[in-house]
Amino acid sequence: MPGRLLLLLVIVCFFPAAHGALDEEKRAMIQELFPKATEIRDKLPDYPVYPVYQLQELLGYAYESIDLSRLQGFAGKPISMLIGLDTRGRFTGVRILNHHEPVFLHGLGEEPLAEFISQYEDRSLTEQIIVSTSGNRSGKDSDNNVVQFDGVSKATVSVLIINDTILSSALKVAREKLEGFSQEAPTRAKPDFYEPLSWSELIDRGYIGHFRLSPGDFEQKTGFRLSDYPEMPQPEPDEPFTELFFGYINAPMVGRNLLGDEGFSQLKERIGADAQIMAVMSRGLYPHLSEDFTPGSSPDRLGLQQNNLAVEIRDINVFNENLRLRSDSMPDMERSTLFRVGGNAGFNPGAEATLKMSVTLRKNHLVSDSTTLDIPVVFSEELFETVEVAPRQEDTRQPVWVGLWKERWLTISILVISLTVLTVFFARQRTLSRHPKLVHRFRWGFLFFTLFFIGFYAQGQLSVVNIYTLLLSIWDGFSLNVFLMDPVLFILWTYTFITLFIWGRGLFCGWLCPFGALQEMAAWLGEKLKFRQVKVPEKWHRRLILLKYPILLVLVGTAFYSLELAEKLVEVEPFKTSITLFFVRSWPFVVYAVGLLVIGMFIHKFYCRYLCPLGAGLAVLGKLRLFSWLDRVELCGKPCQHCRNSCGINAIHKDGRIDYNECIQCLECVVILKDEEQCVDKVLQKKRQRQANILATDVG
Structure with a gap:
């Protein structure tokens, strides 16, 4: 009896370790993700990740996506992947462990899937990764943090599910295990905090953010000379190189003052209660959107970061005659946009963030110079209140399918x-x-x-x-x-x-x-x-x-x-x-x-x-x-077989009955039945009518 108790104690003590132990095949795959690794430890007991070391230095973590995200694939089963994430939040690679996506297994083959996941290597969580299904070449979009990945046109659903699984699971690991990615206490806009204010009052109180950069300051900051770029117009007196205004529309103090009460209510009704909206307005030589910007898409010149993570921003394209940004004494703007913010990373409006504005100036069609302006985003604390319990990220962010339907x-x-x-x-x-x-x-x-x-x-x-x-x-x-x-x-x-x-x-x-x-x-x-x-x-x-x-x-x-x-x-x-x-x-x-x-x-x-x-x-x-x-008539099948003989799929019985289990509704029999030249019943009716007319004529 004491021996059995001792055996049971050993099993209880060592089972968790055995449960998290690595098999050799998985260990070899992690080694591929971290080639410099000298030690790959078993899965941690408190969080489902495998720490990876080079001697005493932590290189990052490997983890199985299924432990952190069970989003179902197109076949109804989760796609299981092994993902490597280094200490800076960069992907070291992705490997497929198991999947049931029919289009890859028995259609396109595994090669397009391998090519798609290979794009994640060396990409960072600080970048906004967007999967394109329109054949765009993968790589950075301009110099901001938007990265376009080549999708697989015949497997759009599968690759979007894979992308969502990779990003959402990596964000969980980063926030739990990596320095600099932790979230601050979540906040939300105070629903009853409002008073009518003018444009200048909104800015003075910090309810609307403001950033201005003169042409001279831009040249001094970057070392560029605007006169070297033929496409850049000469600035008017006091005209800024760029001037941005931005505000959190969900806060009634901002939204009601900029849109009016009716416009604010209309916007909330159209976008839903959970959507977070930021207004960005600009003027000057270099506005925040290019001339060829596509409404409803992510901006080509502007990105948003918070807690070292790229926050997705996308134009919601809702402006019309009744919905405009306007306020007392508000200056004319070159471009005004309402962006939905959040995505996988979420957005905490009361915490500091950074707008990253990409500037590209062309000397000619071959040579251009680029730089990025970091614009602090800090709103007045008066606008927000702390939320005691942070809502689950999966429940609050916009589902992937919404973007697909819009696209x-x-x-x-x-x-x-x-x-x-x-x-x-x-x-x-x-x-x-x-x-x-x-x-x-x-x-x-x-x-x-x-x-x-x-x-x-x-x-x-x-x-x-x-x-x-x-x-x-x-x-x-x-x-x-x-x-x-x-x-x-x-x-x-x-x-x-x-x-x-x-x-x-x-x-x-x-x-x-x-x-x-x-x-x-x-x-x-x-x-x-x-x-x-x-x-x-x-x-x-x-x-x-x-x-x-x-x-x-x-x-x-x-x-x-x-x-x-x-x-x-x-x-x-x-x-x-x-x-x-x-x-x-x-x-x-x-x-x-x-x-x-x-x-x-x-x-x-x-x-x-x-x-x-x-x-x-x-x-x-x-x-x-x-x-x-x-429809059927009395003569159908008794004796007429015209419809039956014309039915290519043979869905009409000899007695004239239609077999709806086999019928493909080609309507050929309906056409015959209505045709006075083809339907035997109608031919006989016409014949009897002619005979009746002849008889009536003879009697007369």
Whole structure:
């Protein structure tokens, strides 16, 4: 018994150490992040970081991102990374430990992911890192603290999640373990502190900050001579080189005096209660924004730092006729801007900060001189009160998806308008189907729009991956933020889910699936090339359409057992190869996708009908539809088979009933039913009417 107690005591004492011990593979990776390291210690018991030393000198810390940030990736699982951070707050590198992002695992490959994370090496937390998805070259933007990283255009969501994970976790480590990064007691604006004041009174009392630099002082400070720069105009008498005014708009003393009561209320309503806004106004030879500044973006000449950290600032572009910065005796300004401040680093308005103004003067198109002006930002203590408990940073900062939706506003607008048009068309299908040419032209026009805009351009191909990502998210703890990261997919899924209960699966499968549109075009090409169209016998067709349901069950079930295996099996969908990667992929995937399209030239929409697990999932939900829009008449199927013979996807039974589980809502049968020259029922009606007219004439 004493021996067992001793063994238990040893286990209790040494288990925490063993739990934080490094395995050799991870130790080797940390050595790569810190090549000069002579000692890599085990994970600290009080904070999940691995201290790294060169002899007795602390080089920095390595840590696993999953210990500090569990933001879910696009596949519904966190992306685990090993990150190195030196004592100055610079990244020594990033290594991927584990991830489930499908676009990298079985799409673009790991190389673009490795290239993206390599950009963090030697970058600092004092810089504002912005991931660009527009192909901008990585590097510093001018000479301020904004750094543009090259994103991965077909993996926007994944790289933004990676960036957010890296920055948010690194900030936690810096504030906990590095000198000079600790936060002061948080403050907020006093909500009831206000009195009407003039412009000069706001400045004299320190409610608005002021910085002025004359041309002579600028030359003396920098050693530049303004006459050496042809683009720089000669200053007027008493004209400053630059003069800045700045204020914390959230403080009613500042916001109400500059915007007026109505404007202040309007701004708060538009930006939300948690957003922090700083006004910056400038005049002189060199204002704080360049002439080619893009509204709604981060400023090209101005950065903000606090506690040695770069604080994100971004123009909110809200000025209009009713919302302007104005005050009694306020001088004319060259540029006026309202910036949202915060980002991952947050912003403490009552603490000291620094505006860093980048100045670049060109001698010619090849040679330029640059410098940075440090402008202290200190507001009067009277404006603020101390907050006893600091709010959690993750809860107060703007979610990543908000910026994504703003960035893609034009794509979102076009998509929403197109879905509205499609909805109106379907709601009025019984009327519009009287015009066959209109229906056919609209359908083919929309299919081209779906393939080229929704598919190739907006990357809006829905996938069964999205289904089991949702199920895994519900299983592990649902977060809507993950799905909002891709606005196009979110809008399409929301629209598809709603319309499932109105029209069934057909609205998506027949109109909004890019690969489905590609199959329609392949089938049309096959007919034009006079390929023999194979009609699958009814007996075999009814059996083959059931294949997609076990495929769906296997994929979803496998995802709960092994996400890695499910990610491989999901290649049964050719969507990634054809739509996401434009067939630029290793040959087995290309052969498979092209093979399905070739088969579709002989058997109409072969993949959709028999193999598509996404179609199976939508068909299951589509059983809950509330309406049956496609009209039938007494002669349909008894004996008329015209609609059935014209249905390329074979979704009409021999007795005339429509199989909504298979129907893609092409509306061909509706057009036939309304056409007096094609519908047998209407032909017979016209024939009986003619006979009745002849009989009436004879009797008369």
